[in-house]
Amino acid sequence: MKTKVYSRGVNELTSKRVNEGASKRVKRFSLTRLLVYSFTIFLFSCQDFEEINTDPNNPVETPSNMLFSGTQKKIMDYVYDVWFSGRQSLVYAQYWGQRNYTEEDRYLIRESVNNNYFNTFYSLIASLDRVIELNTNPETAAISSLYGNNDNQIAAAKILKVWLFSIMTDTWGNIPYSEAGKLDKGIYYPEYDDQEKIYEELINELTDAAGLIDESEIAFVGGDRIYSGDASKWKKFANSLKLRLAVHTSKVSGSKWKEQIEEALAGGVFESNGDAAAYHYGSAPEYSYFYEGFFISARNDFSLTRPFIDILKGQRDTLNNKTHPWENVIDPRLAIYTTPRNGEYIGIPYGIPSGDMTAAFRNMAPDLYAAPPVVLNPDFPVPLMTYAEVQFIISEYKGFSKEEYREGVNASIEYWADLDGIKPDKAKTDTYIDAVSQHVNAETVALQKYIDLYMNGMEAWTEIRRTGYPTQLLSPYEISAISAATETAPSKELKFEPLSAAKGLIIARVKYPTNESTLNKPGFDKAVSKLEDRTNNYYTPMFWDKRRTEGLHPANK
Numbered sequence: 149m150k151t152k153v154y155s156r157g158v159n160e161l162t163s164k165r166v167n168e169g170a171s172k173r174v175k176r177f178s179l180t181r182l183l184v185y186s187f188t189i190f191l192f193s194c195q196d197f198e199e200i201n202t203d204p205n206n207p208v209e210t211p212s213n214m215l216f217s218g219t220q221k222k223i224m225d226y227v228y229d230v231w232f233s234g235r236q237s238l239v240y241a242q243y244w245g246q247r248n249y250t251e252e253d254r255y256l257i258r259e260s261v262n263n264n265y266f267n268t269f270y271s272l273i274a275s276l277d278r279v280i281e282l283n284t285n286p287e288t289a290a291i292s293s294l295y296g297n298n299d300n301q302i303a304a305a306k307i308l309k310v311w312l313f314s315i316m317t318d319t320w321g322n323i324p325y326s327e328a329g330k331l332d333k334g335i336y337y338p339e340y341d342d343q344e345k346i347y348e349e350l351i352n353e354l355t356d357a358a359g360l361i362d363e364s365e366i367a368f369v370g371g372d373r374i375y376s377g378d379a380s381k382w383k384k385f386a387n388s389l390k391l392r393l394a395v396h397t398s399k400v401s402g403s404k405w406k407e408q409i410e411e412a413l414a415g416g417v418f419e420s421n422g423d424a425a426a427y428h429y430g431s432a433p434e435y436s437y438f439y440e441g442f443f444i445s446a447r448n449d450f451s452l453t454r455p456f457i458d459i460l461k462g463q464r465d466t467l468n469n470k471t472h473p474w475e476n477v478i479d480p481r482l483a484i485y486t487t488p489r490n491g492e493y494i495g496i497p498y499g500i501p502s503g504d505m506t507a508a509f510r511n512m513a514p515d516l517y518a519a520p521p522v523v524l525n526p527d528f529p530v531p532l533m534t535y536a537e538v539q540f541i542i543s544e545y546k547g548f549s550k551e552e553y554r555e556g557v558n559a560s561i562e563y564w565a566d567l568d569g570i571k572p573d574k575a576k577t578d579t580y581i582d583a584v585s586q587h588v589n590a591e592t593v594a595l596q597k598y599i600d601l602y603m604n605g606m607e608a609w610t611e612i613r614r615t616g617y618p619t620q621l622l623s624p625y626e627i628s629a630i631s632a633a634t635e636t637a638p639s640k641e642l643k644f645e646p647l648s649a650a651k652g653l654i655i656a657r658v659k660y661p662t663n664e665s666t667l668n669k670p671g672f673d674k675a676v677s678k679l680e681d682r683t684n685n686y687y688t689p690m691f692w693d694k695r696r697t698e699g700l701h702p703a704n705k
Contacts, residue, residue: 212282213295216305217371219275221434223312224427226272227606228530230441232265234450236319237605240655241598241612242621244605245453245498247510253499255655255686256647263661269316274329276312279305297365300379303357304367307386308374310350310357311532314393317346318610319658321690322675324668325349337668340675344400344691351393351408358386358415373428374532385425387412388533391541392607396614398544399694409545418535421563425532435526438603442524448517451510452486454495454629455621459599460485461493467627467641470620473592477583480561480576484568485602487519497629498622499644508632522568523603529567531604536560540597543588550588553596557581560600591617613656613693624650651687653695659684 226232235252238244246253282288283298283305292298317323325346327338341349361367361383368377375381394401394408418424429436441447455465462477464470482493489512496513497505516524539556543549558581565572584592594617601608612621622628622644633639650656664672665684679688689696 209282209288209291211295212279212292212301213368213371215275215282216279216301216368217373219272219279220308220371220373220427222268223272223308224429224530225437226265226268227312227315228427228603229437230445230447230449231261233603233605234438234441235261236658237609238450238603239605241601241605241608242453242455242498242654243602243608244450245496246449246505247451247496247513248449248502248505250500250502250505251647254501254645254647255650257658259662262658263663266316266320266661266664269312270324270328273309273312276305276309277329295370296368296377297362297379299360299362300365300367300382303360303379303386304372304375304382306353306357306360307382307389310353310393311389313346314350314389315606317343318396318606318690320660321657321688322346322678324671337670339671342678342691347393347397347691351390354386354390354393355411358383358390361386373430374425381423381425384416384418384423385533387415388417388423388425388538390415391417391538391545392533395541395544396610396692398692399614400692406545409541413542418533418538421535421559421566424534424563426529426534427532428529429527432526436524436528436530438528438530439524439526442517442520443526448515451496451513451516453498455498455618457482457486457493457495457514459595459618459620465620467630468622472620473587473595474584477580479599480572480580481564481599481602484522484564484570486514486516486521489514497642499624499646500628500642501645504631504642506631509629522564533604533607534560534563534600536563536600537597537607540593540600543593544590548588548590548593550585553588553593554581554585556600557584557596560596563600590615591619594618595620610690612654613690613695616695621654623654624652648686651696653687656687656689656693659686 234244235246236257239246239253252258280302282292283301289298292301295301313325317325322340322343323346324338325341326349327335327341330338361379363380363383365379366377367375367379367382370377375385390412391409394405394412397405435444441449458465459472460479460482462472462475462479464472464475486493492512493514494512497509522528536556536559539552539559543552543556546552558577561572561577561580584596594611594615597611598608598618601611612618624646625643627641628644629642631640631642646655648655660672660675676682676684679685
């Protein structure tokens, strides 16, 4: 069970565990109160934060490294689970499809789930702010320095905060940022900042965080399951994340994104797979929430989709007359990402009505429950950002350079093979890389990045919206499968049928949570007024998403 989130000075739960089926009804508090009063403590009882015991052997305040560790884990538990990832970003990116109830695949989101994640993410932001405060306030900084260099702790908390805020804004668009958590300053209803402004601030935060880090000192003496307190790697993550946010703006910022990438490269980015940012789960009960969603909850809800498996098989989509840039070339990661069924790899139809998802379709698709791949291991290290992604970004920055592209493909294959406990065949890897490198351009770079981003559904969904690739994914009302003929009915085309308007493209954003319309009505109403049609919809694009204004698949130049 996920640890509950408690608020100092508040008697009600501010976050709830999302259960399979109906969610429990809980009272919720306004976002502003949540951000000011919610000092999230995991695995510890509530403490009086105003009285600091100076004895490090008997602290009243939760040590900063333990607060960071608990917050870090809860962020991973909530972002990388079978709800926010499994029923949202992984299905939006068409990696996964649901085997029984396909409503979320078709953009019908459960409001209780949406409200829960919005509130929980802000409570976790508040906890990271608390880590920063503990290391900034002269009354607590000396004690906190026992658990790692103050500036390094501040920097790591800022970097993880930027990472989480980037996910939040790329999910909902404009969100409270600059006025969030300012109840003590009389701001009861924070405005929703424009996403473009949020991006500017996030990139500035990464620059500041990287500059704070003292690489000769440790960041945390314990509890950091991303980098084990290695300050040098946190600095590389800050600069690598700056690359990601900069390239997101490649179509809207003129030459500025390239200048930001140059700054990040000068500061030092990932240099190998050993630098990749991944959260390392441990043994039970500290297991990955992908594992929990399948085997603790005992549910077999997901399989890999036909579009994704066909991409890995090098198979073009004949149902919709689509091409494949390296036809008949089988990806070595196919056997790592999933397991065959009856000796074959056939994906589940994507986005068809639940009533059309027959046992025949389910019985052809990979059974992840019966034959789990590495991504469902209890200790699967969930990926925040890989070295391969960095190489693909640099390739794009250099005009789709072949050298960085090939290095990215090779790094991705080695990274995933290592997770699976195997050593890739160099000759076969080189043959594959040669086959997929005949043409290096916007499409091939985006497609290889998409393949590497498997299980990081949020970033994959962002890249699909930004680049328009892969074209092999299904657009609304394209054919997903052909049903088998029966004695009483002929075969028929089954199409990807969204349940919410998407303007002919895959979902562009998630609607604002309904709770915000009552708890922060001024901010909510102003934010909605900036959306297309002045409605809280799924199709208003992010500021960096230019697919409709510049064609479906604009080149990233």
